[in-house]
Amino acid sequence: MRVAVVIVTYNSADVLEGCLRSLASGARGVELAAVVVADNASADDCLTVAKRVADLPVITVQLGRNAGYAAAINAGVDALDLDELDAIYVINPDCRLASGSIVPLAECLKTPGRGIAVPYMVNPDGSLQPSLRRRPSVRRAVVEAVIGGDLAGRLGRLGELVTNPREYERPGPFAWATGAAMLLSVPMIREIGPWDESFFLYSEETEYCLRAADRGWLTWYEPASVIEHIGGDSGTNPALAALLIVNKVKLFRRRRGRPAGAAYYLAVLLGEGARALAGRKISKASFAALLRPSEVWLP
Structure with a gap:
């Protein structure tokens, strides 16, 4: 399969090179057509870092302002020729791909009806980073308010966040997943259109997955694909x-x-x-x- 990668950066120079260095190994078994670094007016040297990884087909896109995550994804996708691609892997700059990790996701998308494929996500220490979600509902919000999201996610299907490690052992469909790493099929991209830029940061991936599901496209989880995600600071900031x-x-x-x-x-x-x-x-x-x-x- 012909795959392009879109990475959104914002003052990400300290993590971007590690992400880029992992792509050649992570893309073994697929044709890596292009790597787009879409930059939200970083004050550091993100773009310099992107350009010095010479063995990758890097394209840089400068938005000229901090336009948000969805807007940068859209700009990155717009820089690509969809006619030349089968899928686009949207990843955060603080991700590190395991060797050959794109292939299992690409294989998932060959099944009709699957529009988004997401990997098994780990913390830098190798432990599970819960990334899968069930559909938001009032009942789940009440349960999480009363007993907390982590516990609710372990008790059957009570919580929105899936926290039970056993549920990460097998592939299957989920309502949505964290937007740090998502392989998107080009046919789905053409059908459902761009990401919703009214969400500056957070919930844009939820909206995208749910909108795709409205049109019959599944978000599919594949544990055979592994990616390390350093993680942001929404839990501490x-x-x-x-x-x-x-x-x-x-x-x-x-x-x-x-x-x-x-x-x-x-x-x-x-x-x-x-x-x-x-x-x-x-x-x-x-x-x-x-x-x-x-x-x-x-x-």
């Missing part, structure tokens, strides 16, 4: 955590309407409020942001 929560509620309301959206909002607000009272800093920021979403910080 209050401003980013607040943006994540607000966009999560925004997307649910947009898809399900006001009555269900209001119930979902109250459930999430309850959960963040309880954790804020327990002293969790990022929940304090998230709770405040839910009360005043128009004041949420953007980079």
Whole structure:
């Protein structure tokens, strides 16, 4: 299969070279047609780093401003000739591909109806990084508010986040997955169109997977493909955590309407409020942001 890679960067020079260096090995067994580095006006030397990895077919795209993750993906895809490709692998710059890890994902997309293939994601120490999600619902939001997302994700199908390690042992369809690594089929890209740029950061991958599912395209998980993800700081940075929560509620309301959206909002607000009272800093920021979403910080 002919595969291109799109990497979105924003002040990512410290991790980008490691990602690029892993691509040649990770792409064994497929034709790596192009590597697009779409840069959101980084203040560091991201683009210099991208250009010095000489053994890769690197294309750099400069957005000229910090336009957000979805906008940078769209710019990266626009720089490619879809007629020459079978799939596009969208990955974060803090990802490292295991040898031959694109092939199992590419094989997944050969099955009709599969539009997105996602890998088994690990932390730098090799431990599982939960990346799979079930469809958002009011019931799941209530359960996660009461007992927490990690525990809810281990008890049957109660939680949205899949945290039970046994569920990562076998391939299968899921509602959505983290956007740090997604192989997208070109036929699906043509049908469902660009990523939604109204989500500056977070929930854009949720919206994309759910919109694809609306059109009959599955998001398929394949554990034979392994990728290391260093991970961002949404779990420790209050401003980013607040943006994540607000966009999560925004997307649910947009898809399900006001009555269900209001119930979902109250459930999430309850959960963040309880954790804020327990002293969790990022929940304090998230709770405040839910009360005043128009004041949420953007980079």
